[in-house]
Amino acid sequence: MKLWSKDNTDTSQLVEKFTVGKDKEFDLLLAPFDVQGSIAHAHMLASVGLLTKEEASTIIAALKKIYRQIHHSQFTIADGIEDVHSQVELLLTQQLGDTGKKIHSARSRNxxxxxxxxxxxxxxxxxxxxxxxxxxxxxxxxxxxxxxxxxxxxxxxxxxxxxxxxxxxxxxxxxxxxxxxxxxxxxxxxxxxxxxxxxxxxxxxxxxxxxxxxxxxxxxxxxxxxxxxxxxxxxxxxxxxxxxxxxxxxxxxxxxxxxxxxxxxxxxxxxxxxxxxxxxxxxxxxxxx
CATH class of the missing domain: 1.20.200.10 (Fumarase/aspartase (Central domain))
Known part of the structure; x- marks a missing residue:
């Protein structure tokens, strides 16, 4: 099920293969920059009160850990995960629970x-x-x-x-x-x-x-x-x-x-x-x- 899906109906695999293709492979090139953008976004969210200082610090530390994984070629986009953005947020959520989900506040994948x-x-x-x-x-x-x-x-x-x-x-x-x-x-x-x-x-x-x-x-x-x-x-x-x-x-x-x-x-x-x-x-x- 995709982040944007509103029910249990998922996209046809043929449609997904045609529209997505090798996007995940190319997304790996964007991975370090996705983390950099998220770190800056976390700092900004804390500055306007949408994250507490403790939440921001925890999220940024987790993002830096992900960045190191990317640097050492240990980062992959799992099966069933749509793109690099979703994978990073999934890792944050797995590590930090609901706190990790807050990184998407005031932001779209667009x-x-x-x-x-x-x-x-x-x-x-x-x-x-x-x-x-x-x-x-x-x-x-x-x-x-x-x-x-x-x-x-x-x-x-x-x-x-x-x-x-x-x-x-x-x-x-x-x-x-x-x-x-x-x-x-x-x-x-x-x-x-x-x-x-x-x-x-x-x-x-x-x-x-x-x-x-x-x-x-x-x-x-x-x-x-x-x-x-x-x-x-x-x-x-x-x-x-x-x-x-x-x-x-x-x-x-x-x-x-x-x-x-x-x-x-x-x-x-x-x-x-x-x-x-x-x-x-x-x-x-x-x-x-």
Whole structure:
């Protein structure tokens, strides 16, 4: 029986399989962020008097225990449990009884999953930017190093004008700058707090959305609770667009490298450890990696 079910009639297993699919597997990626959101929510509930200090302390301690289980890959979503939110609340209830149930006060799974997704996307963007920045610096350094190394410029794969390896490296360095700008734009959209919007119309409880914004490190709120829910998918789409831009840059660079490694060009070479060969053509040096 689901949390939202009002009687003993449950969803057809075929319908559930079609609509849910592998959601539980993906939900595990959100698990640490679900706990972080719940910890911030517990602090907020205590600050407005919906939890006593003792209740909040007990709930937060239990949530930290769950977080450690997640960190050590000991957290799973049990059979019959719909999602990560339900699993966390089930564990709280099993450990704390009715006190554990209070974590859901003034909150819907609608705003809960939005918080999880935004915290997840924020973390992924931060990690990606940290990886892109040193690659940009490498390309920029190579651009300076090889600025006087002549290189034929091509249009339509035809010889066109003299150029340099430095200009080639620099082109991709500058492309990464634009890619970082799009990632930063996605980050700005992601980094807004939807918690407290509930199912799209807010809560009748006297909640403090500013506090959860600060505790979760969001730069700002999604002020309009209707938009917080109406905007579902926007953060994901903008992030996906930013990733597509970055992937396009890397794809172009990779294609150039494959072309210039070709014996007909022979501008660059890869060590054997980065290439594969052929069982019948021993001269082959394939850029498959």
């Amino acid at each position: 705003d809960q999953v939005l918080v999880d997704v935004k915290l997840f996307l924020r973390s992924e963007i931060e990690a990606l930017v940290k990886e892109v920045q040193p690659f940009f610096q490498l390309l920029q350094a190579q651009s300076e190093k090889y600025k006087d190394h002549l290189f034929p410029g091509y249009t339509h794969l035809q010889l066109a004008m003299p150029s340099s390896f430095g200009l080639w490296f620099g082109a991709y360095a500058e492309s990464l700058v634009d890619d970082l700008i799009t990632l930063q734009s996605a980050y700005q959209v992601v980094n807004k707090n939807p918690l407290g919007s509930a199912a799209g119309y807010g809560s009748s409880f006297p909640i403090n959305r500013t506090l959860t914004t600060e505790l979760l490190g969001f730069a700002d709120l999604n002020y309009n609770v209707v938009y917080a829910q109406m905007g579902r998918g926007k953060a994901e789409r903008i992030t996906a667009m930013a990733l597509a831009n970055l992937a396009d840059t890397l794809s172009r660079l990779s294609m150039d490298a494959c072309l210039y490694l070709n014996q007909n060009f022979d501008f660059i070479s890869f060590p054997a450890s980065l290439t594969t060969g052929s069982s019948i053509m021993p001269h082959k040096k394939n850029p498959d990696v």
